[in-house]
Amino acid sequence: MRKLKITQSILNRDSGELSIYLNEINKIALLSMDEEARLIRDVRKSVAGARNRVVEANLRFVVSIAKTFQGRGLSMLDLISAGNIGLIHSVEKFDETHGFKLITYAVWWIRQNIWRCLQESNRVVRLPGNKILNLLKINQASSSFEQKNERLPTYWELSEEIGVSEEKITECILSSERTCSLDMVINEETGYTLMDTIADENVPPTDAALLLDSFHYNIEKVLKILPSRQQLILKMFYGIGQTERTLEDISIFLNRSKERIRQLRDDAILAIRAYLRDNPAFGF
Numbered sequence: 001m002r003k004l005k006i007t008q009s010i011l012n013r014d015s016g017e018l019s020i021y022l023n024e025i026n027k028i029a030l031l032s033m034d035e036e037a038r039l040i041r042d043v044r045k046s047v048a049g050a051r052n053r054v055v056e057a058n059l060r061f062v063v064s065i066a067k068t069f070q071g072r073g074l075s076m077l078d079l080i081s082a083g084n085i086g087l088i089h090s091v092e093k094f095d096e097t098h099g100f101k102l103i104t105y106a107v108w109w110i111r112q113n114i115w116r117c118l119q120e121s122n123r124v125v126r127l128p129g130n131k132i133l134n135l136l137k138i139n140q141a142s143s144s145f146e147q148k149n150e151r152l153p154t155y156w157e158l159s160e161e162i163g164v165s166e167e168k169i170t171e172c173i174l175s176s177e178r179t180c181s182l183d184m185v186i187n188e189e190t191g192y193t194l195m196d197t198i199a200d201e202n203v204p205p206t207d208a209a210l211l212l213d214s215f216h217y218n219i220e221k222v223l224k225i226l227p228s229r230q231q232l233i234l235k236m237f238y239g240i241g242q243t244e245r246t247l248e249d250i251s252i253f254l255n256r257s258k259e260r261i262r263q264l265r266d267d268a269i270l271a272i273r274a275y276l277r278d279n280p281a282f283g284f
Contacts, residue, residue, distance in 0.1 A: 018077055043091060058106065062110055119132045138172060234268050247265070
């Protein structure tokens with residue numbers, strides 16, 4: 001049987017503990033199919049050491065599976081630990097009479113347990129096991145459908161595929177959203193974090209001054225269609241370039257009645273509205 005060797009080309013040994021672990025499991029001899037079958041029968045008979053021997057002989061296979069989940073929020077050691085738990089469950093449930101090796105059966109258990117740990121690790125609120133299993137089914141069905149049809153499935157198509165109602169699929173997908181730390185580094189070269197990409201609402205945008213100048217320019221341009229008196233009334237009433245004033249203040253300043261000032265203001269507003277309808281380029 002070909003020996004599976006975990007090397008630097010397979011994963012990055014950033015941890016000294018990981019290196020020691022990999023060196024140790026590489027020293028454990030693999031089992032032939034007959035040896036494995038005999039040990040599995042001993043496991044069912046509760047023979048001392050049988051389960052440990054089967055598990056230890058398959059630890060390197062867990063590593064080869066765990067490496068495919070790297071970069072998703074858990075360290076390699078955590079991924080391996082989760083996979084090892086799945087391997088132990090598979091040993092207890094494996095039936096050697098089917099004629100294939102344990103690892104063929106154990107792959108599903110290893111992947112499922114790693115996936116469950118990944119789902120739980122990035123959540124503020126822990127999801128129940130049945131929801132995590134439904135999420136796994138949804139992701140598998142979605143990937144399979146996309147490969148066959150070159151498009152993502154609808155919720156109805158997913159419901160037909162996995163036998164789960166559309167409401168539950170919607171609920172699972174909405175609950176699958178993960179939380180991220182604002183201190184998470186998103187660019188290793190610059191060291192930028194997620195916080196650096198969030199706009200500060202207390203600081204005006206860089207083009208705010210330019211937009212304000214453009215806005216004032218357009219206002220002045222529109223006001224020029226009015227007689228000078230009406231321009232002045234609108235500027236004083238709305239505080240354009242000066243402090244806002246009441247109709248009474250304006251009437252005293254222009255030596256006109258308050259009612260006359262109101263009429264001139266309303267006529268000016270109607271004239272501007274008509275002008276803007278004919279000139280939508282101003283964007284007001």
